[in-house]
Amino acid sequence: MRILVQKFGGTSVANLECMLKVREKVLAALDKGYKVVVVLSAMSGETNRLIDMAKKWSSKPDPAEMDVLLATGEQTSVALFSMLLKDKGVKTRSLLGYQIPIQTDKSFGKARILDIDAEKLKHMLTRFDVLVAAGFQGCDCEQRITTLGRGGSDTSAVALAAALNAELCEIYTDVDGVYTTDPNICSKARKIHKIAYDEMLEMASMGAKVLQIRSVEFAKKYNVPVHVRSTFSDEPGTLVVQEDETMEAAMVSGIAYDKDQARITLVDVYDEPGIAATVFEPLAAANIVVDMIVQNPSREGRTDMTFTVPKGSLEETLDIIEKIKDQIGARGVLSDPNVAKVSVIGVGMRNHSGVAAIAFSALKNENINIMIISTSEIKISCLIEEKYTELAVRTLHEAFGLDQA
Ligand code: ADP
Ligand code: ASP
Ligand code: MG
Numbered sequence: 001m002r003i004l005v006q007k008f009g010g011t012s013v014a015n016l017e018c019m020l021k022v023r024e025k026v027l028a029a030l031d032k033g034y035k036v037v038v039v040l041s042a043m044s045g046e047t048n049r050l051i052d053m054a055k056k057w058s059s060k061p062d063p064a065e066m067d068v069l070l071a072t073g074e075q076t077s078v079a080l081f082s083m084l085l086k087d088k089g090v091k092t093r094s095l096l097g098y099q100i101p102i103q104t105d106k107s108f109g110k111a112r113i114l115d116i117d118a119e120k121l122k123h124m125l126t127r128f129d130v131l132v133a134a135g136f137q138g139c140d141c142e143q144r145i146t147t148l149g150r151g152g153s154d155t156s157a158v159a160l161a162a163a164l165n166a167e168l169c170e171i172y173t174d175v176d177g178v179y180t181t182d183p184n185i186c187s188k189a190r191k192i193h194k195i196a197y198d199e200m201l202e203m204a205s206m207g208a209k210v211l212q213i214r215s216v217e218f219a220k221k222y223n224v225p226v227h228v229r230s231t232f233s234d235e236p237g238t239l240v241v242q243e244d245e246t247m248e249a250a251m252v253s254g255i256a257y258d259k260d261q262a263r264i265t266l267v268d269v270y271d272e273p274g275i276a277a278t279v280f281e282p283l284a285a286a287n288i289v290v291d292m293i294v295q296n297p298s299r300e301g302r303t304d305m306t307f308t309v310p311k312g313s314l315e316e317t318l319d320i321i322e323k324i325k326d327q328i329g330a331r332g333v334l335s336d337p338n339v340a341k342v343s344v345i346g347v348g349m350r351n352h353s354g355v356a357a358i359a360f361s362a363l364k365n366e367n368i369n370i371m372i373i374s375t376s377e378i379k380i381s382c383l384i385e386e387k388y389t390e391l392a393v394r395t396l397h398e399a400f401g402l403d404q405a
Contacts, residue, residue: 001125003166004034007135007157010044011174012231013077021231023084025172026130030090035125037164039135039157040081042073047150063108067137067147071097074134074153082132092130097137097145102156104138104146107287111138111146112214113155116163133160154215162222169219169226171211176230177237178203178210180402181255185390188403192253193236196243199253199347202379206343207258216240243347251355252346252400257389259340261291262314263371264307266321267332271303275328279305282320288313292341292374292383302329306372308383311337339371340389343381344396356380362399368392 006029008022022038029036050069054061061069078094085092100121104111124131135153138146148155154171161169178200179189195203197220204213210228219226219240229237269275276295283290293307309317314337321333349355356373359380363370368391372383384392397403 001122002034003037003125003161003164004029005037005039005157005161005164005166005169007039007153007169007171008041008231009153009171009173010041010046012172013040013042013081014044018231019081019084022081022172023088025231026085027088027090030129034167036130037121037125037160037166038081038130038132039153039160040074040077040132041135041153042070042077046073046076064144067108067111067145070147071134071137071145074136078132078134085130085132090130091128092132093124093128094132094134096134097156098139098143100133102138102159104140104148106140106142106144106146108144108146110149110287111140113138113148113159113218116159118163118165121160121164148214149212151209151212152214154212155218158215158218158224158226161224162218166224169224171215171226171228172231173210173228174230174232175210176233176235178208178228178240180253181393181397182208182257185257186255186394186397188394188397190402190404192238194239194241195253196347197240198243198378199345200240202343202345202376203254203256206256206345206379206381207260207341208254208256211240250346251348251352252344252402253348254345255393255396255400255402256343256345257340257393258343259386259389260310260312261308261339261341261383262311262317262335262337263339263383264309264314264317264321265334266305266325266328266330267334268302268330269305270329271297271301275303276305278324278328279321282324283309283317286316286320288317288320292372292381294372294374308339308341308372338386339383340386340392341381341383342389342392342396343379344400345379347378349378349380358399359396362395363392366391366395368395 082094103115135156177191183189201216226240291308370382
């Protein structure tokens, strides 16, 4: 049985007209002899609408009920799309996360997939030609609905492709591939025809939301070839695959940005063993993802500690810090939600020196102040004021010669 997984994002299922385009893609795959697992997102704007609604109903929406609510977005999409397919005589049915089942842990809002019943799905594919699965959702061991975090339908699709041993996982979206940076903010961005899992992982981790990070982790772990392409054209897109010798080893392959950052500074905490653990252990226990961290001794026996968390976690982080403030001797706590991280990414960076200097001088030329710098073997990230994000991205894109001719 040749199985193809096709995932369509929010803008691809935004209305009837878009869904008709999606149907063409699915029918074309059937014509090629595939059994197709279609994974759908909620219609564009719907997940945000539901989140806003929950915030009106409750000052602190219950995480489990939040997932029950958010999962309705994808439920609507799969029901409507299955109807469209049936109108064309296709043997199909919709499947919600718990019906597959996609088993996850209990981390509501950011659940991790533990298991997928592939045998049951394969058996279903002997009776149906297309299965229309709701992305973004699963269920825990107590049958409670969970969701996989924003952009999670990508992960549902790649995980299903891995479990089913599918030939390919196609990710259809509103751009026709992965670009050197977000084409919606930099008109000179270039399409990358083939990208290695590691590089894509770094781009996604640094904020390129075209693929959710976990989907790339799955793809890499199970060696699932992923093709990112447009629902609205037939152009080939970007293949995300294992690194091979035909890939250009560019020093810098892309620029990413992440506006979902908030900065916290603990002023003048004790400079002694255990302080960092006292700060970060309760944050980890609360499932708060800390990103950049810097600490440098300021005065005798004292140090400032600065770190970033997702904007949505700022309030909870401040609540936790309030409880340990005296224990760590902090003389003040500063916070700023108006920050963003811009990153320069490239596996070729391993063998080049001076990459950071090029980035810093490009930002200097635009008078953009850098608050925090963090580096790894294949990336350099700078935290800057959020309002300069687009300018910084375009400037860095040009400075590293990524602009298209
Ligand atoms: P979907 O709803 O289909 O999942 P998303 O909005 O999650 O789509 O992801 C597609 C968007 O990702 C594009 O519209 C684009 O603005 C953004 N994006 C960010 N970085 C990149 C990049 N390097 N290449 C392509 N798209 C990018
Ligand atoms: N609907 C979810 C979101 O908006 C999941 C997804 O689209 O991938 O984040
Ligand atoms: Mg997405």
